[in-house]
Amino acid sequence: MTTTVLRTDTGWWVQRGETAYPIRTPAVTTGELLADRAAIDGAAAGAESDATPVGDLTLLSPVTVPCRVVAQMVNYRSHATDSGINPDRVSATFFRKTSGSITGPFDDIVKPAHVQLLDYEVEIGMVAGATIEVGTTITADTLSEYFAGVVITNDVSARDLQLPKTQFYESKSYPTFTPAGPRLVLLTHEEWRRFDQLRLQLWVNGERRQNGRVGGDMIIDPVSALAVLTGFQRLDAGDLLLTGTPGGTALSAPPKPIEIIGSLIPPHVKWKTFFKRQASNPKYLKDGDIVEVRIATDDGAIDLGRQRCQVKYS
Secondary structure, X not given: OOEEEEEEOOEEEEEEOOEEEEOOOOOOOHHHHHOOHHHHHHHHOXXXXXXXXXXXXXXXXXXXXXXXXXXXXXXXXXXXXXXXXXXXXXXXXXXXXXXXXXXXOOOOEEEOOOOOOEEOOEEEEEEEOOOEOOOOOOOOOOHHHHEEEEEEEEOOEEXXXXXXXXXXXXXXXXXXXXXXXOOEEEOOHHHHOOHHHEEEXXXXXXXXXXXXXXXXXXXXXXXXXXXXXXXXXXXXXXXXXXXXXXXXXXXXXXXXXXXXXXXXXXHHHHHHHHHHHHOOOOOOOOOOOEEEEEEEEOOOOOEEEEEEEEEEEO
């Protein structure tokens, strides 16, 4: 059975149903908390006298900063197709985001004034539970020894910066560009085997834009991705790995004839034309939009909760 961890400005909690029980721990960071499993287990068996309604808590991101934030690029077949990429030719590719981009599950997503095309990407975040040295081999049987659990993330992206610069770091690292939470769901060895049953959904103003299930859509599973990542990247407890998004983002590839014509014109002309067309795309996030995200198995046995953020233009 999963253990659901919450974080507030007063400390850490274990959620059971609609009730939260305090975790008696000196831990400040997510990594420190995950090292104090006895305290987590104690809260999971908490007495009713300690109970607090979850609705009375102001929840923060359960992933504390600073930490490493590593993300996979184009890791769902539906997203690859939307992007004009052959999913059968996708390899494990990673980029970094600043942990300063992490914000709470109900905080505003703030668009910088110079950003024009603000996009969304619902993603499963895997939270490391132990130090993973470069060269570590992780298998399906040992995954639970190195990763503690999963969390909802939204990989917010400034597309007009990402594409012409052909880099992701700046376009995905502004403050509030990684809402995380509300729950850090700790998984057992057997529950990790249900990872491919998780469904990712995202709504904008009540309209469902993304709806994808890991199984059958994810291109490179976590174990296969980690076989590449651990060859060069160290991770520590509390670090965050974003695992890609399904189709349905605002950004989509141009039709093939337009793409062919675009390859024949100078880059500055191509991008000017592309962004002029994108400016009329109503799916990009606007001031006041409400973005809601949910990740869970269809039977609800693993439920990462529901995130709700409002877009604010600076």
